[in-house]
Amino acid sequence: AQSVTQLGSHVSVSEGALVLLRCNYSSSVPPYLFWYVQYPNQGLQLLLKYTSAATLVKGINGFEAEFKKSETSFHLTKPSAHMSDAAEYFCAVTSSGGSYIPTFGRGTSLIVHP
Amino acid sequence: EAQVTQNPRYLITVTGKKLTVTCSQNMNHEYMSWYRQDPGLGLRQIYYSMNVEVTDKGDVPEGYKVSRKEKRNFPLILESPSPNQTSLYFCASSVGFTGELFFGEGSRLTVL
Numbered sequence: 001a002q003s004v005t006q007l008g009s010h011v012s013v014s015e016g017a018l019v020l021l022r023c024n025y026s027s028s029v030p031p032y033l034f035w036y037v038q039y040p041n042q043g044l045q046l047l048l049k050y051t052s053a054a055t056l057v058k059g060i061n062g063f064e065a066e067f068k069k070s071e072t073s074f075h076l077t078k079p080s081a082h083m084s085d086a087a088e089y090f091c092a093v094t095s096s097g098g099s100y101i102p103t104f105g106r107g108t109s110l111i112v113h114p
Numbered sequence: 115e116a117q118v119t120q121n122p123r124y125l126i127t128v129t130g131k132k133l134t135v136t137c138s139q140n141m142n143h144e145y146m147s148w149y150r151q152d153p154g155l156g157l158r159q160i161y162y163s164m165n166v167e168v169t170d171k172g173d174v175p176e177g178y179k180v181s182r183k184e185k186r187n188f189p190l191i192l193e194s195p196s197p198n199q200t201s202l203y204f205c206a207s208s209v210g211f212t213g214e215l216f217f218g219e220g221s222r223l224t225v226l
Contacts, residue, residue: 041220043118043218106154
């Protein structure tokens with residue numbers, strides 16, 4: 001079984017501040033982890049993914065995430081927030097056990113203040 | 115251009131009137147899936163398909179049907195819609211469990 005917990009349904013930051021969105025997962029086998037972003041009135045698009053290569057994964061728009069097995073975490077960060085980063089962010093996990101069924105977290109809404 | 119296309123994008127209907135939301139992908143993906151998105155609940159999987167003629171229930175399948183007669187198409191059928199099926203629906207496809215999901219732009223359904 002696998003699950004994802006995103007801490008905080010809303011995160012508010014000032015423009016230029018560090019962005020940190022938290023994701024913890026549980027999986028009985030090595031996981032594959034993803035962050036997706038959803039801009040208003042759009043579908044989700046992939047930000048970055050971890051598939052057992054480098055533990056620090058760089059994605060689009062300056063985002064990165066670090067896979068920490070000991071903490072079962074895959075937190076998303078960006079050094080300096082931009083107004084255009086305001087969106088809903090979803091963490092997702094699938095397992096290498098053969099299931100094609102990804103599990104999504106409930107999402108975190110990022111609010112960026114000028 | 116690689117894409118997942120859903121139609122209609124917006125629909126208002128009445129209780130009990132059968133409707134179909136179409137989904138088509140042009141990436142030759144084997145895996146396709148339907149999700150519904152509701153405030154505070156995130157994305158919940160309705161049905162998924164691992165290949166042609168292979169479908170299975172997700173977390174919230176009640177009140178929905180699907181079919182996968184062709185690799186590119188995966189329609190979602192609401193035989194008798196009810197107000198609790200008012201939601202934002204997304205179709206997605208993927209090459210496999212290590213691959214990213216490609217999402218359609220969503221279909222906002224209102225059942226009165």
